Amino acid sequence: xxxxxxxxxxxxxxxxxxxxxxxxxxxxxxxxxxxxxxxxxxxxxxxxxxxxxxxxxxxxxxxxxxxxxxxxxxxxxxxxxxxxxxxxxxxxxxxxxxxxxxxxxxxxxxxxxxxxxxxxxxxxxxxxxxxxxxxxxxxxxxxxxxxxxxxxxxxxxxxxxxxxxxxxxxxxxxxxx
Amino acid sequence: xxxxxxxxxxxxxxxxxxxxxxxxxxxxxxxxxxxxxxxxxxxxxxxxxxxxxxxxxxxxxxxxxxxxxxxxxxxxxxxxxxxxxxxxxxxxxxxxxxxxxxxxxxxxxxxxxxxxxxxxxxxxxxxxxxxxxxxxxxxxxxxxxxxxxxxxxxxxxxxxxxxxxxxxxxxxxxxxxxxxxxxxxxxxxxxxxxxxxxxxxxxxxxxxxxxxxxxxxxxxxxxxxxxxxxxxxxxxxxxxxxxxxxxxxxxxxxxxxxxxxxxxxxxxxxxxxxxxxxxxxxxxxxxxxxxxxxxxxxxxxxxxxxxxxxxxxxxxxxxxxxxxxxxxxxxxxxxxxxxxxxxxxxxxxxxxxxxxxxxxxxxxxxxxxxxxxxxxxxxxxxxxxxxxxxxxxxxxxxxxxxxxxxxxxxxxxxxxxxxxxxxxxxxxxx
Numbered sequence: 001x002x003x004x005x006x007x008x009x010x011x012x013x014x015x016x017x018x019x020x021x022x023x024x025x026x027x028x029x030x031x032x033x034x035x036x037x038x039x040x041x042x043x044x045x046x047x048x049x050x051x052x053x054x055x056x057x058x059x060x061x062x063x064x065x066x067x068x069x070x071x072x073x074x075x076x077x078x079x080x081x082x083x084x085x086x087x088x089x090x091x092x093x094x095x096x097x098x099x100x101x102x103x104x105x106x107x108x109x110x111x112x113x114x115x116x117x118x119x120x121x122x123x124x125x126x127x128x129x130x131x132x133x134x135x136x137x138x139x140x141x142x143x144x145x146x147x148x149x150x151x152x153x154x155x156x157x158x159x160x161x162x163x164x165x166x167x168x169x170x171x172x173x174x175x176x177x
Numbered sequence: 178x179x180x181x182x183x184x185x186x187x188x189x190x191x192x193x194x195x196x197x198x199x200x201x202x203x204x205x206x207x208x209x210x211x212x213x214x215x216x217x218x219x220x221x222x223x224x225x226x227x228x229x230x231x232x233x234x235x236x237x238x239x240x241x242x243x244x245x246x247x248x249x250x251x252x253x254x255x256x257x258x259x260x261x262x263x264x265x266x267x268x269x270x271x272x273x274x275x276x277x278x279x280x281x282x283x284x285x286x287x288x289x290x291x292x293x294x295x296x297x298x299x300x301x302x303x304x305x306x307x308x309x310x311x312x313x314x315x316x317x318x319x320x321x322x323x324x325x326x327x328x329x330x331x332x333x334x335x336x337x338x339x340x341x342x343x344x345x346x347x348x349x350x351x352x353x354x355x356x357x358x359x360x361x362x363x364x365x366x367x368x369x370x371x372x373x374x375x376x377x378x379x380x381x382x383x384x385x386x387x388x389x390x391x392x393x394x395x396x397x398x399x400x401x402x403x404x405x406x407x408x409x410x411x412x413x414x415x416x417x418x419x420x421x422x423x424x425x426x427x428x429x430x431x432x433x434x435x436x437x438x439x440x441x442x443x444x445x446x447x448x449x450x451x452x453x454x455x456x457x458x459x460x461x462x463x464x465x466x467x468x469x470x471x472x473x474x475x476x477x478x479x480x481x482x483x484x485x486x487x488x489x490x491x492x493x494x495x496x497x498x499x500x501x502x503x504x505x506x507x508x509x510x511x512x513x514x515x516x517x518x519x520x521x522x523x524x525x526x527x528x529x530x531x532x533x534x535x536x537x538x539x540x541x542x543x544x545x546x547x548x549x550x551x552x553x554x555x556x557x558x559x560x561x562x563x564x565x566x567x568x569x570x571x572x573x574x575x576x577x578x579x580x581x582x583x584x585x586x587x588x589x590x591x592x593x594x595x596x597x598x599x600x601x602x603x604x605x606x607x
Contacts, residue, residue, distance in 0.1 A: 013217050020213035028205075033197055038206050047515075049216035054563065106200055113197075128193035156193065169196040171189055 016056050020049060023066050027073055033125045034077045036110045048073040070130065071140045074122050078141065105166050112162035116155055119143075123151040124159070259526040263582045267467025269485050275573045276483050281441035282449070282474035283568050287326045289445040290434055291477075291606045294330055294343075297434050300427050303418040306334045310607045324557050324568035326477045328435070332405070332413060339407035343435055351402055354389040363416070366424045368394040372416040388412040392423045401432055452603060456480075459599045463590035465583045470600065475555045476567025478606045482551060487576030489532070492550040492564045493587070494601075495539070495594035503536045503546045510537045510585045515562070520548070526585070530577035535584035539593060547588045547597070551578045 024045060031041035031048075051072055052059055059065050113121060119141070126137040127148070134152075138145045160170045295308050302308060309331050325345045332339040354360070354373040362369045374388045386409065391402040401423075405412055414422070422428060433439065453471055460470045473479040473490065482491035496502055503520045505511035513521025514533040521534065536548040554575050555567035579587075587593060 016217065017213040020216070024212055029201060032200065042212075046212055046215055049212055051563075053216040102199075102202060106203065109196060109200055124193070125197070128190055129197045131190070131194065156189070159193075159196075169192065169199070171192055 012056055016053055019065060019069075023069055024049075026066070027069060030070060030125065030130065031073055031077070033113065033129050034074070034121060036114050044073060044076055048076050051076070074126065074140055078118060078122055105169075108163060108166050109169075112159045115162055116158060120151045120155040120158075123148055124155040127152050261526045261582050261585050263465055263580075263586060265485075265528060265530075265580055265583070267465070267485055269467065271485075271487060271574055276471055276488055278449075278471075278474050279446070281443075281446050282472075283326075283570055284472055284474050284477040284479075285441035285445040285449050286439070287328065287477035288449070288606055289441050290328050293434055294328055297427075297431050298330065301422045301425055301431060302332065303414060303421075306332050306413050308332055324475060324555070324566070325437075334413040335409065337407055337409045339405055339409070339413060342404045344402075344404060345437055351389050351391060351404070354387075355391065363420065365392075365420050368392055368397075368423070370416070370419055370423060372419055374412055376411055386411050388414070390414070390419050392419075399436075401435070456600050456603050459596050459603070463587055463593045463596050465586045468583070472604065473555060473567055473571070475570035478604055479555075479564075479567060480600070480604055481571065482576070482579075483573075484576045484579075486530070487574040488554065488571060489576045489578055490550075490552045490555055490562075490564045490567075493597050494548055495597045496546045496548065497544065497594065499544050502543060503538075503548060505536055505538065505546070507538060507541065507543070510535060510581050510588065512536075512581070512584075524581045526580075526582050528580050528582060530580050530583075532578040535579065535581070535588070537585060537588040539588060545594065547593055549579065549584055549587060551584075 027045045031044040126132045134145045138148045327344040360371045360373040371391045387406045467485045480491045482489045509523040511520040512524040520536040539545045550564040552562045552565045554571045
């Protein structure tokens with residue numbers, strides 16, 4: 001007889017493992033963009049997977065479980081003070097031996113992202129890293145399209161300002177659709 | 178994003194994407210390989226504490242074995258160092274009536290539905306299909322987004338069991354199931370029906386069948402629907418059987434029972450007070466003075482902790498045996514502000530009330546521990562603590578949680594595992 005406990009039948013557990021194997025790489029990188037630390041990113045993704053597994057009986061039926069999982073990661077990030085509090089700070093990032101070349105560029109990008117407010121950082125990540133349109137971003141984060149547009153513009157302007165010597169990575173003026 | 182959309186991305190999008198992509202040009206550090214197993218283990222633990230399976234169990238309100246001792250103002254404890262005696266004021270700062278929920282609550286109605294559902298549904302089912310309570314999932318489940326409780330019942334046919342969910346929202350995918358275009362609308366007496374079935378093995382070799390049923394009454398926007406799944410080859414309720422169901426005179430009683438606008442009866446409220454009295458007859462054996470439990474008005478089957486300073490969502494569970502045990506030093510209390518990432522680190526007796534997860538060993542051996550979740554009042558969202566998940570209907574003031582001393586008193590109370598088990602059986606809906 002099939003086990004009836006939600007999400008805990010052997011079939012569902014195996015199905016969930018397959019889902020995690022296929023989605024964890026991308027979700028880790030998304031979480032890293034949000035919090036700037038690989039260990040925290042893994043904690044964030046782990047928490048998201050725990051929440052998803054509890055509802056796996058329902059999540060497995062949706063058309064795009066990957067999109068659902070991404071939304072959970074972003075919501076976990078925004079709703080929990082932990083990730084925001086422990087996000088790598090610019091002070092922590094610059095308090096290291098001066099890196100050179102590509103390493104310096106990566107640390108500068110991380111530091112610039114770390115200075116964005118959490119919601120702005122989530123908007124920038126969803127819009128430009130995840131390639132989500134304004135409406136999709138608004139839906140995922142529970143805000144209006146107008147707010148997404150204004151946060152996008154403000155976030156990119158702040159990023160460009162804080163990239164310093166690497167400002168040329170971004171265009172002189174930003175367009176937000 | 179489609180290839181066409183991708184081609185149309187403007188320069189800004191591409192440049193920002195490329196800039197963020199620079200972060201991943203160096204090799205990523207080694208990752209954990211147990212993300213799935215960790216999530217599954219945690220999910221199973223949550224399921225256990227959301228509602229203990231009561232199949233075959235007898236509700237036991239016998240006195241706690243081993244001689245229960247009230248922990249009020251418990252004796253000094255040497256474990257973990259410091260003074261573990263409770264010194265906080267247990268005088269209520271809020272009138273007890275503030276917690277009483279004198280009128281019918283959302284949880285009252287759901288408990289009433291669960292109790293009446295088998296007898297109301299039974300005469301509507303096809304011959305050979307029987308019905309039984311969902312004994313393996315004692316507390317059912319609530320939607321993360323709406324807090325709607327999903328009454329679930331089990332149909333049995335030909336030796337197979339089929340969970341049947343009466344969900345109000347679209348969490349199980351009614352819209353997409355019917356949008357696949359293979360579910361014609363069929364006129365029946367009083368409205369129309371649709372049935373969508375995904376046969377076994379269609380979506381995945383691992384899947385059984387899934388079936389969605391919908392009845393739309395003529396002239397009404399209140400759609401009735403349910404979702405059924407199982408491991409058999411196909412659903413035990415054919416479209417013809419569903420048509421007979423909705424055209425039966427007894428169908429009106431089922432719709433009335435599941436109508437979300439119908440409040441709980443006065444009898445359901447009386448039953449809740451009686452149930453809370455039984456729960457507290459047990460819980461008082463291990464709770465510190467000034468604390469008691471009540472049923473969460475917005476989350477069926479869930480508990481709240483009422484203390485001198487207010488009310489908190491509350492879950493507790495005992496872990497017996499050496500598998501899936503906590504990681505906390507002996508004779509210590511551990512604390513984490515969030516669930517899902519272990520039990521945190523040790524915490525001393527600082528008399529500061531906290532919201533979060535406490536855990537500790539009940540004795541000296543590492544095969545019996547107690548974990549306590551105490552959080553803010555119920556709220557909604559995809560990322561709220563599972564303990565908090567529920568409709569935000571609690572009107573009493575929120576409490577500050579538990580101090581380490583109070584949590585330790587519960588963990589170390591003689592017979593606490595038995596009390597936790599008995600209280601969980603009483604609070605569970607099945």
